[in-house]
Amino acid sequence: MKRVLVIGDTGGVVQAIVQTLLDRGDDVVGLSRSRDGLDVTNEHTVARQFGLLDGFFDLIFVATGALSVNDQQPEKSIRSLSGAALMDQLQANAVGPALILKHSIRLMPRDRPCVFAALSARVGSIGDNQIGGWHSYRSSKADLNQLIHGASIEIARTHPLACCACLHPGTVETSFSADYAKSHKRTPAPVAAANLVAVMDELSRKDTGGFFDYAGKTIPW
Ligand SMILES: NC(=O)c1ccc[n+]([C@@H]2O[C@H](COP(=O)([O-])OP(=O)(O)OC[C@H]3O[C@@H](n4cnc5c(N)ncnc54)[C@H](OP(=O)(O)O)[C@@H]3O)[C@@H](O)[C@H]2O)c1
Numbered sequence: 001m002k003r004v005l006v007i008g009d010t011g012g013v014v015q016a017i018v019q020t021l022l023d024r025g026d027d028v029v030g031l032s033r034s035r036d037g038l039d040v041t042n043e044h045t046v047a048r049q050f051g052l053l054d055g056f057f058d059l060i061f062v063a064t065g066a067l068s069v070n071d072q073q074p075e076k077s078i079r080s081l082s083g084a085a086l087m088d089q090l091q092a093n094a095v096g097p098a099l100i101l102k103h104s105i106r107l108m109p110r111d112r113p114c115v116f117a118a119l120s121a122r123v124g125s126i127g128d129n130q131i132g133g134w135h136s137y138r139s140s141k142a143d144l145n146q147l148i149h150g151a152s153i154e155i156a157r158t159h160p161l162a163c164c165a166c167l168h169p170g171t172v173e174t175s176f177s178a179d180y181a182k183s184h185k186r187t188p189a190p191v192a193a194a195n196l197v198a199v200m201d202e203l204s205r206k207d208t209g210g211f212f213d214y215a216g217k218t219i220p221w
Contacts, residue, residue: 002026005057005107007100008064010034012174013119016193017061029053033064040064040096046103056109059200062100062118066092067137067176074134074180086136093140098147101164105155113161115203120144120166120211127220145211145221152209163203169196170214187214 002021009018009030021028031038031049038049040062067074069088075081097118108114123134124141145166152164171177171184172192187195195214202216211219 002058003056004028004059004061005053005104006030007038007040007060007062007097008032011063011065012176012189013169013172013192013196014061014063016189017063017196020190020193020197029057040100041091043099046099050103050107053107055107056114057104057107058109058114060100060104060107060114060116061200062097062116064092064096064100065119065121065176067134067180072136074137076133078132078135081135086139089136089140090143093137094143094147097144098151101148101151105159108155108159108162110159111161113163113204114159115200116148116155116162116164117167117200117203118144118148118165119169120148122168122213122219124166125211125219125221142221149209149211156205156208161205163205163208165203165207165209166211167196167199168211168213168219 004021004026006014006018006028008014010032018028033039036049037045039045069092072085104116121141122128123138124145126142148164148166155162155164169192170187173186173188177186199212199216213219
């Protein structure tokens, strides 16, 4: 049985993951913005909620994120870039999960394996970007990847058995993707959840700092 902390447990992907973990007997603690007032863009709310937590977690999973903040739609062209929209995306998708990692370190055991995993997105890969567009969202996920990768290097010094990783869930049938991914094949959330749980179960210290898809395959930066 694993002790698991899930941040953003109201989202479409994560609800299926929580159910998968509960079904196999894991002890799951969830925190969300809508239920607990934990807004990842507001460090005071993160500190307040994390201050209520004790003990160590085997898995800390960050499933928050947004493709559209304040009704700003993903850009089809750089001509429609707005500085405010870009900053909102960076706050939601990069700064937020990085603050969660900052406050998670004291909950990660030093003497046994643990995993910190954050949901990123393949579109955050610069090497994989062949079509442009979605500039703010792409940038925010690329920034998230850099933050988790960089932090993993220093965390390895104090937590040598830990793995900090970014994961791409695939294009999943959630409200998140409903308006933007109609032309893509979308994976049902329970299938995506089973895939991600299998990947997280296999992560170990040799994978720390990595960026992996739902099949455990490395995604280029
Ligand atoms: N769905 C896909 O096809 C897909 C593809 C690639 C990557 N992803 C990534 O997977 C993650 C989850 O996606 P999803 O489809 O499950 O999205 P979703 O159903 O829209 O859920 C988003 C979650 O993020 C939380 N959230 C958003 N902003 C927050 C904030 N400032 N503070 C705290 N919580 C916040 C929401 O919390 P509340 O409901 O409590 O407000 C909700 O739990 C995202 O990072 C997304 O980029 C998804």
